[in-house]
Every structure is written in structure tokens, then in C-alpha cells.
Amino acid sequence: MTGPGVVRFFYGPMDCGKSTLALQIHENQVRQGRRGVLMTRLDRSGPARISSRIGLSSPAIELTDELDLVATITAGGAVDYVVVDEAQFLTPAQVDQLGVVADEYGAHVFAFGIATDFRSILFAGSARLFEIADQVSPVQVEVLCWCGRTARFNGRVVDEQLARQGPTVLVADTEPDPAAGDGRARYQVLCRRHYRSGQLAPNPTAPADV
Numbered sequence: 001m002t003g004p005g006v007v008r009f010f011y012g013p014m015d016c017g018k019s020t021l022a023l024q025i026h027e028n029q030v031r032q033g034r035r036g037v038l039m040t041r042l043d044r045s046g047p048a049r050i051s052s053r054i055g056l057s058s059p060a061i062e063l064t065d066e067l068d069l070v071a072t073i074t075a076g077g078a079v080d081y082v083v084v085d086e087a088q089f090l091t092p093a094q095v096d097q098l099g100v101v102a103d104e105y106g107a108h109v110f111a112f113g114i115a116t117d118f119r120s121i122l123f124a125g126s127a128r129l130f131e132i133a134d135q136v137s138p139v140q141v142e143v144l145c146w147c148g149r150t151a152r153f154n155g156r157v158v159d160e161q162l163a164r165q166g167p168t169v170l171v172a173d174t175e176p177d178p179a180a181g182d183g184r185a186r187y188q189v190l191c192r193r194h195y196r197s198g199q200l201a202p203n204p205t206a207p208a209d210v
């Protein structure tokens with residue numbers, strides 16, 4: 001199928017509802033009989049699923065660096081739409097392949113991901129999406145820092161300290177995992193002020209220190 005394909009990138013910090021939105025868009029496409037492909041990479045719930053904290057989840061193709069997305073998406077015939085979650089983990093070449101799927105095959109591509117890593121540096125996949133997508137939209141639901149300000153920073157917390165260095169990819173949740181040891185990383189969304197200072201909670205001895 002050829003036609004007006006499009007690449008749309010929805011971005012936002014962890015826990016703002018990206019996977020929920022991805023699954024809602026998929027649902028609305030399916031209801032109208034449109035044929036689609038769901039893809040993800042390194043979902044917290046395990047491989048080959050898109051899962052939302054609201055409780056929705058759906059099987060999806062698990063991506064790897066080596067996978068050619070044009071071949072993967074078109075393998076089963078024509079597709080009307082593609083939903084890609086955790087798109088920050090795509091390689092720039094794979095993002096370009098999404099552009100081919102939109103332009104040459106007429107598919108509507110909906111990509112979802114966090115823009116920046118724990119160092120507040122753009123992920124390679126997200127950077128390429130900002131560069132080539134037809135439309136980029138912040139997810140509308142705000143997540144908040146502990147101080148009440150809007151949180152745009154994805155802080156990585158290790159041993160209750162904000163990490164400033166480490167591997168770019170480290171799959172973990174915003175909630176501590178009770179099954180894991182104390183040193184296990186978690187993420188905490190923060191406003192810029194508290195991302196810069198590394199303060200993760202109110203200071204009990206200085207209540208006004210926000």
C-alpha cells in the first residue's frame with residue numbers, strides 16, 4: 001500500500017503514560033479493521049510485550065540492533081500502522097527505516113519513548129526521531145517531582161544517590177524492586193532544580209527547602 005504515510009513521535013519522561021497511549025492507539029486502529037505491527041525493545045515486564053502501569057499489555061515484536069525494520073514490518077504483507085514503544089532504544093538506522101515504511105509503504109508510524117537518559121542527554125533513537133519525524137508531541141500528562149514541580153528529568157538512583165555516570169541502557173522501574181538487593185537501580189523523575197542538586201526527597205530539617 002502506498003499513500004500518505006507519516007512518522008509521529010510521542011515523547012515524555014518515564015511514567016507519563018507513553019505505553020498506555022501506544023496501546024490505546026493500537027486499540028483504536030484495530031477497531032477500524034486496520035492491520036498493524038506492534039514493536040518494542042526491553043520493556044520492563046520482559047521481552048516481546050508492551051506493558052503499561054495501568055495494567056494494559058499486548059504482545060509485540062522484540063527489536064534488536066540487527067533487525068531491519070522495513071523487512072520485519074512488511075514481512076506479513078501490507079500494514080496500515082506501526083506502533084513502536086521504547087523507541088529511544090532504536091538505532092538511528094532503524095529510525096530511518098521507519099521513515100521508509102511511512103514513505104514507501106504508506107504506513108502510519110507511531111513511536112513512543114523517553115527523550116533523554118539519566119545524564120539528561122538525548123538517546124540516539126530519540127535524537128533521530130526528533131530529526132526525521134513528521135510530528136513530535138510531548139505526552140500531555142505531567143509527571144511531578146517530589147517538590148510538586150513538573151518533572152522532565154529521568155534520574156537514575158543507585159544506593160539512594162543520583163547516579164551521574166554508568167551505562168546508558170539499564171532497564172528498571174520508578175518503583176524499587178522488593179525482590180532485588182539494596183544496590184539495585186531505580187529511576188525517579190525530577191524537576192531540573194532537584195536533578196541538578198541530586199536531592200531526592202524533602203529535607204526533614206529544613207521543611208521550606210524545595
Ligand SMILES: Nc1ncnc2c1ncn2[C@@H]1O[C@H](COP(=O)(O)OP(=O)(O)O)[C@@H](O)[C@H]1O
Pocket residue numbers: 012013014015016017018019020021051052053054141
Ligand atoms: N491505578 C491507576 N489509575 C490511574 N492512573 C494510573 C494508575 N496506575 C498508574 N497510572 C498512571 O499510569 C501512568 C504510567 O503509564 P505508563 O504507560 O506505564 O507510562 P510510561 O510508558 O510513560 O512509562 C502514570 O501517569 C500513572 O499515573
Ligand SMILES: Cc1cn([C@H]2C[C@H](O)[C@@H](COP(=O)(O)O)O2)c(=O)[nH]c1=O
Pocket residue numbers: 013014015018019042043044113114116117118119154155156168169170171172173187
Ligand atoms: C533514563 C533511562 C531509562 N532507561 C530505561 C528504564 C526503563 O526500562 C525504560 C523507560 O521506561 P518507561 O516506559 O519510559 O517508563 O528506559 C535506561 O535504560 N537508561 C536511562 O538512562
